[in-house]
Amino acid sequence: MPDAEELITDAVAAARGTDVRLAERQLDRLVVGAGAPDVDAVLLRRLVRRFGLLAARGWQPVDLARIAARRLGARPARLAVDVLAAHRRDQTGPVPGWWDAQLAELGARVWWPADGRYLPDWAGREGLDRITALREAVDVLALADGLPPIAVLRPPPGVATAPAAPASGRGDAASRMLERVRALLAKAESTTFPAEAEALTGKAQELIARHSVDQALLAAGSDRDDLPGGVRLSTDPPYAGAKALLVQEVAAANRCEAVWSDDLGFTTVLGWPADLEAVELLYTSLLVQATAAMLRGRGERRTRAAGRRTRGYDESFLNAFALRIGERLRAATEDADRRAAETAGPDRLLPVLAARSEAVRERLDTLFPGVTRHRLTVRDAEGWHSGTSAADRASLDPGRPAGPTRQVRGRRR
Secondary structure, eight states, X not given: OOOHHHHHHHHHHHHHSSOHHHHHHHHHHHHHSSOHXXXXXXHHHHHHHHHHXXXXXXXXXXXXXXXXXXHTOHHHHHHHHHHHHXXXXXXXXXXXXXXXXXXXXXXXXOOSXXXXXXXXXXXXXXXXXXXXXXXXXXXXXXXXXXXXXXXOOSOOTTOXXXXXXXXXOSHHHHHHHHHHHHHHHHHHHHOSOHHHHHHHHHHHHHHHXXXXXXXXXXXXXXXXXXXXXXXXXXXXXXXXXXXXXXXXXXXXXXXXXXXXXXXXXXXXXXXXXXXXXXHHHHHHHHHHHHHHHHHHHHXXXXXXXXXXXXXXXXXXXXXXXXXXXXXXXXXXXHHHHHHHHHHHOHHHHHHHHHHHHHHHHHHHHHHOTTOEEEEXXXXXXXXXXXXXXXXXXXXXXXXXXXXXXXXXXXXXX
């Protein structure tokens, strides 16, 4: 009789294949072919070991939880979070604080008394029979085995590094600024008046841009030798391309670079810590605003023309919203830079900003040497006009053509 390792290997190989009957036969062999505690403990060890390999290949806890939810569903994603907790428990080397922060955000903890009891205890929690629990654990392992290496944005556990720069600046002043930004964006999300939302978002970008300049000048006067960092933002369907375009526009307005990995469901943003946090805040808020405005526009459209297809309208709406809001954000950043240059002196500020932008581009070239561009085309003129209006009512021009094509930087796999 094959041992537990061989049974698990066969079950995972079949799960990754296309023969459904073979996958079920191998799963049946896994159920009856060895003692349950032995299979359960070995399966959890295999999962932990594989997640450790993925950590060294760029996958962070939130990335693994996201991809499990995207491809397998919410319940297997919860199992993946438990595996992350077991992986953390077994670490003997240094573990960076940001890794633990992500685990805390996911609620990852070792709640089971023994690894040999994990799967039956998890099945009891989820209300599953044994064969279903085994199937989902094998599916998570099969998913993990098939994931490609991705850019290593930060050193994973086990790698000793110098202390990282704070995520969003130094001291209470940065915290107060971010709280003001969050408050402005929360108001922008809650209002039903587009002009008010635009004004609030513009004010938030102005504060962010001023803070970015302050951080750039502060870093230029220090002896730190930091490199730009990165974050990954979810750009799942529906309308993944429009979401990626929104990330790109927000990133560009905040001196960052963005690369869309369509097949993996995220966009990687590279930049300096304060700018990255700004991009996360703005993207999350603007996606809420854009979706709400799109649904209102869709409702008005149905009133005028019941039964018309909405997908082309929705995509064009969101693309137009992203492009117009990007113009607004960049204008706010340029205005803040101009005023900061008047105060600090252009000879001092402009070389600093140029050097930081160049460092971000070099980081992009290092991490994504094979990057390509994806062309997004606007297909619905009404959606384009409505999205433009939602992003900037004051400059709506009903005679504007359906809009240009736009390229989003992405990476083929």
